[in-house]
Amino acid sequence: MKKILNIVMLSCIALLTVTGCDDFLDADNKSNVTSDEYFNTEAGFETLINYAYAQLKPLYNASPTMQCSGTDMYHRGRNSMPDTDLQIYSSLNAENGTVNSFYVNCYRGIQAANCALFYANSVDADDNLVSKRSQEARFIRAYFYFELVQHFGGVAIVDEYISSIVTTMPRNTLEETYSFIISEMEAIVGSGSALEETDLNGRITKQAVYHYLAKVYLTAGWDLNNNTYFTTAANYAQQAIALGSGLDETYADLWDPSRDNMHQEVVFALQYDRISSGAAGLSETSNGNQLQTPFGSYYGGEENHYKYSSSNFCPSEHLMYLYEPGDSRYEATYMTKLYCTDVNDQYSGDYYAPYNGTAEDDDISYYYPAHYQSSADDIAAWRNEDLAHRASTKVIPMTSITLSTDEVTPYTYYEAATLDVFGLTCIRKFDDPESSFNNNTCYRDIVLARLGETYLIAAEAYLEAGGHQAEVDQMVNTVRERAYRGSGLTASEYEKSNVDLDDILDERALELAGERLRWCDLRRTKKLVEYNIAYNPELINGENSFNGADGNQKLYRPIPQNAINLNDAEIEQNPGY
Numbered sequence: 001m002k003k004i005l006n007i008v009m010l011s012c013i014a015l016l017t018v019t020g021c022d023d024f025l026d027a028d029n030k031s032n033v034t035s036d037e038y039f040n041t042e043a044g045f046e047t048l049i050n051y052a053y054a055q056l057k058p059l060y061n062a063s064p065t066m067q068c069s070g071t072d073m074y075h076r077g078r079n080s081m082p083d084t085d086l087q088i089y090s091s092l093n094a095e096n097g098t099v100n101s102f103y104v105n106c107y108r109g110i111q112a113a114n115c116a117l118f119y120a121n122s123v124d125a126d127d128n129l130v131s132k133r134s135q136e137a138r139f140i141r142a143y144f145y146f147e148l149v150q151h152f153g154g155v156a157i158v159d160e161y162i163s164s165i166v167t168t169m170p171r172n173t174l175e176e177t178y179s180f181i182i183s184e185m186e187a188i189v190g191s192g193s194a195l196e197e198t199d200l201n202g203r204i205t206k207q208a209v210y211h212y213l214a215k216v217y218l219t220a221g222w223d224l225n226n227n228t229y230f231t232t233a234a235n236y237a238q239q240a241i242a243l244g245s246g247l248d249e250t251y252a253d254l255w256d257p258s259r260d261n262m263h264q265e266v267v268f269a270l271q272y273d274r275i276s277s278g279a280a281g282l283s284e285t286s287n288g289n290q291l292q293t294p295f296g297s298y299y300g301g302e303e304n305h306y307k308y309s310s311s312n313f314c315p316s317e318h319l320m321y322l323y324e325p326g327d328s329r330y331e332a333t334y335m336t337k338l339y340c341t342d343v344n345d346q347y348s349g350d351y352y353a354p355y356n357g358t359a360e361d362d363d364i365s366y367y368y369p370a371h372y373q374s375s376a377d378d379i380a381a382w383r384n385e386d387l388a389h390r391a392s393t394k395v396i397p398m399t400s401i402t403l404s405t406d407e408v409t410p411y412t413y414y415e416a417a418t419l420d421v422f423g424l425t426c427i428r429k430f431d432d433p434e435s436s437f438n439n440n441t442c443y444r445d446i447v448l449a450r451l452g453e454t455y456l457i458a459a460e461a462y463l464e465a466g467g468h469q470a471e472v473d474q475m476v477n478t479v480r481e482r483a484y485r486g487s488g489l490t491a492s493e494y495e496k497s498n499v500d501l502d503d504i505l506d507e508r509a510l511e512l513a514g515e516r517l518r519w520c521d522l523r524r525t526k527k528l529v530e531y532n533i534a535y536n537p538e539l540i541n542g543e544n545s546f547n548g549a550d551g552n553q554k555l556y557r558p559i560p561q562n563a564i565n566l567n568d569a570e571i572e573q574n575p576g577y
Contacts, residue, residue, distance in 0.1 A: 042125035048116040049133045052140045053202070055109035057270055059102065059147065060446045060516065061289045063312060066102050066151065066557075067516035070528075072535035073319045073509055074518070077311035077417045077424070078298035087538050089545040094558040094577050102151070103560050106144045110158055113141035118161035132194035136204045139212075142184040146216055149177045150520045151557045153223075153574060168568040171559075178220040185213050197243050200261055202271040202445075210240035211267045211449045214457045219524050221464060230465035237458035240267065244451045247482040252332035254452075255429040257355060260445045267449035274434060274443040292435065292442045295514050296426020297417065299338070302437040305349035306338065307426075310439065314424050317413040318535035319513065320398045322506050325372050326487035326494060333513050335428040338366040343392045355433040364393045368425035371399045398425060414537050427514045452511050455479050460504050460525075472499050476507055483510070501525060528555060548576030 038044035059066075068074045069086035076087070083098040085091045092099075116137040120130050141159075148155045154174040172180075188195065189209045199205045214237035221229030245264045254263055261271065272288060294313040299306035315334070323330040330336070339353035343363035353359040367390070369378065374397035383390045394407055396416065404411050405422050416423035435441040459475035462468035477495045484494040496503060508521055522528040529546050532539050539545050546553040552575035564571045 039119040040123050042123065042129070045116070045119055045123040045125055045130070045133065048112070048119060049137060052109065052112040052116050052137050055105070055112045056140070056143070056448075057289070057446075058105045058108075060270060060291075060448075061440075063290060063294055063310075064514075064516045065098050067519055068313055069519065070532060070536065071518040071522055072531040073316050073513065074295070074313040075316055075414065075417065075537050077296065077309075077314040078421065079311050081312050084538075087536070088540060089532075089554055090541055092554060092558065092577075094561040094564070094573060096558065096560075099151075099557045100560040100562060102557075103148070103563065106148050107158070109144040110141050111162065113137045113144070114158065114161040117141075128194055131192070135188035135193065135195055138184050138188050139204045139209060142181045143212065145177060145181050146212065146219075149174070149181065149223075150219060150523065152559060153177075153556050156569075167566065170569040171571050174223060178216070178224065181216055182213070182220070185209050185216065189213075198264075200264075200266070202261075202269060204268065207240050207243040208268040208449060210236050210243070211454050211457070214240060214454065214461065218457055218461050218464075219520075221461075222524050222526065227465065230461045233461035234458050234465060234468070234471070237454050237461060240454045241451060241458070244454075247452060247455075247478065250332075250485060251329050251483060254450075255332060257431055257433055257444060263450075265451045266445075266447055267451060267454065269448060270446040272443040272445060288432075288435070288440045288443045289446060290439055290442065291430040291444050291446055292432055293439060295430075296335075297424040298421050299349070299351070299426075300421055303347050305340075305347065306351040307431065307435070308437045308439065308441075309426060314417040315427065315513065316535060316537075317400055319509055320413070321371055321400075322510055323370050323372075324494075326484050326489045327510065328485065328487065329483050329510055329513075330370050333427055333429055334368065334425040335431070336368045336370075336425055337364045338422070339363070340365040352431070352433040355431065363389045366405075366422050367393050367395045369395065369397050371397070373397075374399050394422075396423065396425075429514055447515065452479055452482075453508075453515075453517070456504060456508050456511065459499065459507075460501070463499070463501060463504065469498065472504075473497055476504065479507060479511055501527075505531075523555065529553065546576070550576065552576045 039048060063082045065082050065086055069081050069083065070089060081087050083096070085093075085096055086098060117134060120134040120137070123130055145155070145157070154172050154177045156169040157172045157177065157180050158169070159180070189206050193206060195204060195206045195209065197206045214233045217229045217233035217236060220226065221233060244267075247265060249263060249265060253259070254265060274288070290310070293308055293310045296309055296311065296314060298311035299309050335351070339350040339359055339362040341348040341350055341362055343365055349365065350358055350362050353362050367382070369382070373382070379395050383393065394405055396402055396405065398413070400413050402411055402413055402416050403409065404416070405420050411420065411423070430442065430444050432442040432444050434443070455475045455478050459472050462471040462475065473496060476499045480494055480496065481491070487494070505521065505525065505527065508517070522531050529543060533542050546555070548554055554576035556574045556576075558577040559571060559573055564573065
């Protein structure tokens with residue numbers, strides 16, 4: 001009998017092995033039917049589509065190393081980043097395991113989508129359903145290629161299901177790779193589109209495709225030096241915006257953990273559910289994600305009753321100084337107050353108090369004021385607002401020269417991050433109050449696209465197209481209006497005019513902190529070297545850190561050496577490696 005599952009996995013594009021995913025399908029089908037019989041049923045076909053969606057999760061489940069290392073916004077904390085090579089560049093080479101895993105996972109996702117599309121030609125199911133699911137699979141395939149092209153440049157295009165070992169995979173050009181991505185995405189929102197306009201259930205929609213078409217055209221405009229692409233990017237961004245309801249929610253409400261799956265601003269998210277995982281007999285500690293764990297200081301062990309923190313990616317000093325008075329995103333992005341039931345008991349932490357309704361009765365053990373709230377008068381006024389709960393609070397300002405947690409020893413911001421427990425604030429946007437003290441127990445959805453970013457994509461596209469300064473300013477100020485809503489400031493006090501590229505990157509940092517976008521942002525806008533030199537405290541050798549042995553700079557990731565070794569085609573390595 002044929003194996004119930006015969007989804008062939010690509011390994012490093014040369015297909016080192018051809019494997020099945022028996023465990024996955026065995027859980028769904030225990031009957032004595034062949035793979036063709038099962039996958040040609042509606043239930044079997046839906047299994048393939050769901051499996052293709054599931055292949056997105058390995059890119060984002062764990063540490064944000066590929067997306068956040070080596071930028072201006074993050075540096076190590078108490079612990080080093082999981083892969084220091086990607087933070088310091090000088091030692092990054094084609095043998096890097098993190099890069100190889102990312103590359104392999106993208107091609108696994110492509111193969112899963114190709115498998116679903118293969119069976120779409122023969123499945124016995126409603127035509128409208130097959131059309132809709134096929135368009136979802138085509139998007140997923142194009143999405144993986146967009147991830148690849150941003151990190152590696154042109155890559156080998158595989159657009160058919162592969163059921164046997166293939167050892168020759170020529171690398172396509174940058175232009176060919178972008179052309180494939182664009183043609184796939186445009187085809188599924190054309191006249192025959194079966195996609196819903198919007199959807200909160202985690203499936204691909206027209207709005208999501210428009211958002212990503214805007215981003216693909218924007219990135220291709222930079223990479224291919226094609227100015228007309230910027231105009232197209234702006235148009236697609238506007239189409240995505242038109243299908244939404246604007247930025248109606250406050251920034252804090254947008255990240256309310258009790259309302260996952262309910263935010264109209266979210267365009268596309270990877271959804272997680274603790275209840276269904278338990279019902280399926282899956283372990284809570286291995287089937288969630290690490291979304292809430294990396295971004296901040298180390299807060300001690302489980303006995304302290306604060307959240308688990310791997311403390312690998314601390315928000316940088318540069319990021320802290322981008323916030324301005326009145327910007328609600330500071331309080332909504334960071335846990336500026338750590339609560340406890342008794343400030344004199346180090347083991348009485350109550351990290352999730354703001355979500356559980358106990359904050360009002362708790363003491364505050366640590367307070368991390370923004371740089372503009374850190375004068376002696378500011379801190380004294382803050383204590384006096386609630387002296388009963390704040391008299392003994394340790395105050396650690398988020399400033400370039402701050403204090404150790406003994407409140408006596410002066411520390412630089414970087415020293416506070418790397419030497420101290422409780423030395424810095426942490427990102428709270430992704431907090432899961434139901435999680436246990438473990439690495440993989442967060443079940444918050446991973447937001448991949450939302451309208452807050454769509455407006456900023458439009459702003460960048462209008463800027464690079466030229467002649468649209470009013471539209472550039474309007475897009476950025478729409479985002480800023482939400483950020484300053486309720487601050488008491490007038491529009492003239494927070495709006496920006498004559499917005500330039502650095503302004504847009506600053507706004508992206510503020511709006512999208514922790515959302516795993518920064519490395520691609522800096523590479524796309526050709527600011528990768530400049531911003532690392534200026535703001536990455538771990539870039540020891542400055543610009544020389546980017547210089548490869550071949551005399552070129554490392555502006556892409558290296559093509560994994562395994563992919564080159566196992567490919568009979570001649571594969572040219574990226575510059576710098």
